[in-house]
Each structure stands twice: as structure tokens, then as C-alpha cells.
Amino acid sequence: MKLETMEKAMKTSIFEVLETMFYMAPEFADLSDHPPESGDTAGSMLGCTLEFSNGLSGRFTALAPPDFLREMTENFMALDPDEITSTHMEGIIKEYLNMVAGGTFRLYDDTLVFNLGTPAIIPPDEAAAAIDNAGDAPLILARTDSGVMWITIEM
Amino acid sequence: MAVNILIVDDSLPMRAVIKKTIKASGYGAATFFEAEDGRQALDLLQNQWLDIIVSDYNMPDMDGMTLLTHLKADELLATIPVLIITTEGSRVKEQEFMDKGAAGYIKKPFTPEEIRDKLKQILGDTDETGDNGEGDEDLDF
Numbered sequence: 001m002k003l004e005t006m007e008k009a010m011k012t013s014i015f016e017v018l019e020t021m022f023y024m025a026p027e028f029a030d031l032s033d034h035p036p037e038s039g040d041t042a043g044s045m046l047g048c049t050l051e052f053s054n055g056l057s058g059r060f061t062a063l064a065p066p067d068f069l070r071e072m073t074e075n076f077m078a079l080d081p082d083e084i085t086s087t088h089m090e091g092i093i094k095e096y097l098n099m100v101a102g103g104t105f106r107l108y109d110d111t112l113v114f115n116l117g118t119p120a121i122i123p124p125d126e127a128a129a130a131i132d133n134a135g136d137a138p139l140i141l142a143r144t145d146s147g148v149m150w151i152t153i154e155m
Numbered sequence: 156m157a158v159n160i161l162i163v164d165d166s167l168p169m170r171a172v173i174k175k176t177i178k179a180s181g182y183g184a185a186t187f188f189e190a191e192d193g194r195q196a197l198d199l200l201q202n203q204w205l206d207i208i209v210s211d212y213n214m215p216d217m218d219g220m221t222l223l224t225h226l227k228a229d230e231l232l233a234t235i236p237v238l239i240i241t242t243e244g245s246r247v248k249e250q251e252f253m254d255k256g257a258a259g260y261i262k263k264p265f266t267p268e269e270i271r272d273k274l275k276q277i278l279g280d281t282d283e284t285g286d287n288g289e290g291d292e293d294l295d296f
Contacts, residue, residue: 017263017264020265020266021263077171077172091166091168095169098213098263099263099264101242102242102244103242103264106244106262110246112247113247113248116213118213
């Protein structure tokens with residue numbers, strides 16, 4: 001597998017999804033500037049994972065702060081801020097990761113068929129560990145005024 | 156012409172967005188039904204006629220491909236057009252859906268205009284669409 005090609009596909013997919021469905025235009029940041037453990041809101045972050053198989057197998061993992069997810073939810077569902085619940089935000093990060101994964105594989109090679117699992121919420125510590133241990137695997141940090149979302153893929 | 160539209164998706168936020176997008180596409184007077192997977196959709200169809208089914212592919216209980224297969228195996232239900240909206244981006248999978256009789260295939264992320272244009276293509280222009288013949292305007296929410 002070509003890691004550079006996969007990383008480029010992930011970045012493009014993340015931008016497409018955030019721009020098209022959530023009306024957000026992210027910048028891409030460096031991990032050194034935004035390690036996932038930093039900040040006193042780490043415990044309130046939301047983690048999500050999505051497994052895939054067939055040809056390549058592994059999982060995507062995302063970690064996002066509540067403000068980032070609140071903005072996504074507000075834009076996606078056209079809700080007022082005081083209407084947004086944690087259930088909404090869990091649904092949003094699941095759907096977001098699902099779309100990013102599908103777009104990544106389409107951009108990587110649209111002749112391959114991947115079996116995508118069902119996105120699942122995981123503890124933020126578990127998501128942060130996956131990001132810490134990404135090593136050479138693609139790790140993308142999407143930053144907006146609402147914060148930074150980390151996404152990595154383990155294979 | 157009033158239309159009955161069923162949205163099948165296990166994601167509540169996605170069902171809400173698809174419904175909002177369809178309403179903004181000129182089908183505001185449509186009656187909407189929702190199901191979380193193919194099994195619920197088939198249960199609903201026992202008592203409710205639908206003009207179109209808008210379905211996701213990946214769902215926990217019964218996925219969109221299995222739902223489509225069940226529908227096409229039934230002489231009456233086979234006439235209901237099925238529009239697939241999915242994160243699945245593989246050309247192979249898209250072709251598989253079309254070969255099984257899907258009326259259309261839209262990949263997520265989608266624009267509102269993609270849904271509007273596909274609905275018009277499938278359902279034809281109705282009084283509900285308020286179509287002025289232009290067909291290329293952006294949709295406002």
C-alpha cells in the first residue's frame with residue numbers, strides 16, 4: 001500500500017466532507033502543534049472508530065473536541081446550539097467518519113471494494129492512544145476556529 | 156401530485172439531512188416515512204405504498220443491497236424506484252446496485268443539487284417541484 005497516496009486521499013476526503021456536508025473549510029495542522037493529550041478538555045472529547053476489511057484491513061480512528069462537533073452538528077442539522085445533545089454529536093462523528101472512510105477508499109482506488117463496518121464510539125483515551133501510536137501511518141489534523149480533529153488509519 | 160417517500164438510513168442525523176434536502180428540492184408537500192434498516196423498510200411496506208425509497212447501503216440489520224434484492228423479487232414492490240445514497244465509493248459496487256435495478260446512485264458527501272436532479276430524473280417533474288425549467292439553481296435551506 002502506498003502511504004503517501006492514502007494520506008493524500010484522506011486529506012482530500014476530509015476536506016470534501018467538511019466542506020460539502022458541514023460547510024466548514026479546515027486547515028491541516030501538524031501533530032507537534034496539537035498533540036491529542038493537550039488541553040484541559042481532553043476528557044470531554046469524543047472518540048470514534050470504524051473498521052474495514054477486504055483487501056486491506058484495519059480501522060479509522062477520530063478524536064474531536066466538543067466545540068468542533070457542536071459546530072458540525074449545528075451546520076449539518078441546522079439546529080440551534082441549545083438544541084444540540086451529546087446523542088446528536090455522537091451521531092455526527094459516526095456519520096462523518098463513515099463518509100471520510102468511504103471517500104478515502106474511493107479516492108485511493110475506486111476499483112477496489114472495501115467492507116466498511118459500523119462506526120462505534122470509543123473512550124477518548126483509546127482514540128488518543130491510536131493517534132499517539134500512529135507511527136508512519138497517515139495522521140491528519142483538521143483545524144477550524146472550533147478546534148482540531150485528529151484522524152488516523154491503522155492497517 | 157403528492158408523493159410518499161421512505162428514507163432508510165441507520166443514522167438519525169443523515170435521515171434528517173436527506174429529508175431536509177428533499178423538502179428543499181421542491182417536495183415539501185411529500186409525506187415522509189423513515190426506517191433504520193432494510194428490515195424496518197420491508198415491514199413498513201406491508202401496510203404503506205411508497206412512490207420512492209431513498210436508501211443507505213451499510214446498515215446493521217439488513218443492508219441496502221439486500222433490501223433492493225427483496226424488492227425486486229416482488230412483482231408489485233419491484234415497481235418502486237430505489238435511490239441509493241451511500242458512502243460506498245467503489246465503481247464495482249455502484250455497478251452492482253445498478254445491475255440489480257437501483258434507479259439511481261449518489262455518493263456521500265452529496266450536494267443538495269445532486270439529490271434534486273436525481274429525484275426529478277426518477278419521479279419526473281411534478282407540480283410539487285415548482286420547476287421553472289431552469290433546473291440549475293443552488294438550493295437554499
